[in-house]
Amino acid sequence: MPDYYSSYGVVLAVVAAGAILVAVAFTAAKLIAPHRPLPAKLTTYECGIDPVGEGWSQSQIRYYVFGFLFVIFDVEAVFLFPWARVFESLGWAAVVEMGIFIAILATGLLYAWRKGVVRWA
Amino acid sequence: MILAETGVSVFSSLFSNFWVVLLLKTIAVMGFFLVVPLGVGYVEHKGLAHMQARLGPMEAGRFHGWAQLVADGVKFIQKEDVVPAAADRNVFSLAPAVAMIPYIAILVVLPISDSWFAENLDVGIFFVLAMSSVSVIGVMMAGWSSANKFSLIGALRAAAQLIAYELPLVIAAAAVVMQAGTLSMIGIVEAQQDLWFIIPQLPGFLIFMIAAFAELQRPPFDMPIADSEIIFGAYTEYTGLKFAFFLLAEYGGIVAFSGIAAVLYLGGYQPLPGIPIPGPLMMMGKIGALAFFFIWLRATYPRLREDQLQRFSWLGLIPLSLALIMGVAVAKVAF
Numbered sequence: 001m002p003d004y005y006s007s008y009g010v011v012l013a014v015v016a017a018g019a020i021l022v023a024v025a026f027t028a029a030k031l032i033a034p035h036r037p038l039p040a041k042l043t044t045y046e047c048g049i050d051p052v053g054e055g056w057s058q059s060q061i062r063y064y065v066f067g068f069l070f071v072i073f074d075v076e077a078v079f080l081f082p083w084a085r086v087f088e089s090l091g092w093a094a095v096v097e098m099g100i101f102i103a104i105l106a107t108g109l110l111y112a113w114r115k116g117v118v119r120w121a
Numbered sequence: 122m123i124l125a126e127t128g129v130s131v132f133s134s135l136f137s138n139f140w141v142v143l144l145l146k147t148i149a150v151m152g153f154f155l156v157v158p159l160g161v162g163y164v165e166h167k168g169l170a171h172m173q174a175r176l177g178p179m180e181a182g183r184f185h186g187w188a189q190l191v192a193d194g195v196k197f198i199q200k201e202d203v204v205p206a207a208a209d210r211n212v213f214s215l216a217p218a219v220a221m222i223p224y225i226a227i228l229v230v231l232p233i234s235d236s237w238f239a240e241n242l243d244v245g246i247f248f249v250l251a252m253s254s255v256s257v258i259g260v261m262m263a264g265w266s267s268a269n270k271f272s273l274i275g276a277l278r279a280a281a282q283l284i285a286y287e288l289p290l291v292i293a294a295a296a297v298v299m300q301a302g303t304l305s306m307i308g309i310v311e312a313q314q315d316l317w318f319i320i321p322q323l324p325g326f327l328i329f330m331i332a333a334f335a336e337l338q339r340p341p342f343d344m345p346i347a348d349s350e351i352i353f354g355a356y357t358e359y360t361g362l363k364f365a366f367f368l369l370a371e372y373g374g375i376v377a378f379s380g381i382a383a384v385l386y387l388g389g390y391q392p393l394p395g396i397p398i399p400g401p402l403m404m405m406g407k408i409g410a411l412a413f414f415f416i417w418l419r420a421t422y423p424r425l426r427e428d429q430l431q432r433f434s435w436l437g438l439i440p441l442s443l444a445l446i447m448g449v450a451v452a453k454v455a456f
Contacts, residue, residue, distance in 0.1 A: 008240075008242070010147065010229050013144075014147055014225055014228075014229050017147050018154075018226075022217070025362055026363075028198065029202060029361060032198055033200055033201050033202055033361060036201065044267075045352070045358060051207075054207070056273065066431065069435070070284040070285075074287065077288060077291040080295045080446070084298040087454075088299075088302060095447075102443050106440065109440065118435045
């Protein structure tokens with residue numbers, strides 16, 4: 001078990017090294033780069049005119065339905081990997097079971113399609 | 122069939138002290154990340170300049186514009202770092218790091234040969250797929266914290282694109298895991314000793330590459346940064362070094378996904394039968410060829426529309442990849 005944890009030591013070390021790289025680079029840039037803020041320079045970019053309203057404005061977002069679909073399918077993908085690793089030794093029973101599981105999900109996708117979720121225009 | 126997890130990392134076989142090995146592995150991964158993606162960036166400069174007959178990148182340093190990359194680096198580091206007054210300052214500054222670091226972590230499990238690798242995690246490919254989807258959080262942070270309408274639209278597009286194309290990517294990778302019988306990156310390469318998986322899994326390879334293009338927001342799937350619609354998407358407000366880190370994340374992503382595709386489908390460090398080329402050279406050659414393919418398509422295809430992109434994944438790639446895993450499952454148990 002200690003072996004198992006220590007194999008992630010490199011992952012941790014590399015993530016830390018990446019953070020250090022970013023910190024060092026930003027510090028260097030702070031020392032080298034000029035810093036002359038002006039009110040006009042610090043305005044939000046909006047095609048050259050003064051910004052209208054605020055940046056966090058409301059807009060029509062159609063993506064939330066995809067978000068729901070994704071959650072269902074991504075959970076399935078997590079279940080898929082353990083099964084993919086061992087299904088061969090379990091034989092036909094495992095294949096049929098996964099077939100039923102996928103068929104239920106596919107029915108959900110079919111329903112979403114028939115409801116016109118994936119058509120915008 | 123479960124393959125033995127072969128190979129000892131060259132770092133572990135040379136040194137026995139845990140901390141020395143850890144340090145050397147970290148240095149090797151960071152060195153790889155700082156060299157190879159810049160090489161890809163250089164090829165993108167020159168390749169696109171040739172493909173599109175652009176003269177700009179051919180000037181710096183006289184001969185063939187060899188100094189262009191150096192000039193870009195110098196420019197990025199001495200440019201003023203402008204943070205808009207309306208922006209959420211801390212999140213804005215943290216976003217480039219969140220976008221870039223996951224791609225460095227992916228390189229930890231990428232094997233260059235059966236002894237040249239940093240770590241052979243048991244869950245290899247699962248770890249890679251998990252890390253590859255963290256990066257978009259950095260893009261979301263950038264888009265939201267900029268307090269800019271273009272940035273917000275770009276970030277939402279990026280997130281929706283990741284959501285749609287994450288699934289075909291993961292399911293195609295699962296089909297390879299089914300055939301190899303292991304999640305370890307080296308195990309998957311060893312399973313391709315006789316036959317590269319691109320031959321039995323050609324549809325999976327195509328699905329994987331299309332999804333990888335979308336994950337990296339490369340053309341023809343670059344709606345999140347569509348310059349003619351939303352300026353530069355989530356990166357609109359970024360300047361100087363912070364912007365450069367987003368670019369580095371993109372090139373790091375190209376290298377990471379080329380490496381993953383080479384491991385999953387092109388036999389990783391396995392040489393072509395009958396041609397004795399050393400493993401590391403073979404692997405780097407495959408990464409280079411796939412990275413060039415990423416650049417090549419940028420000069421070839423126009424951008425899709427946002428809703429076409431979503432339809433293509435939900436009604437095309439996802440049902441296809443689900444059919445693929447059932448096909449592989451039946452074939453594997455029947456034969």
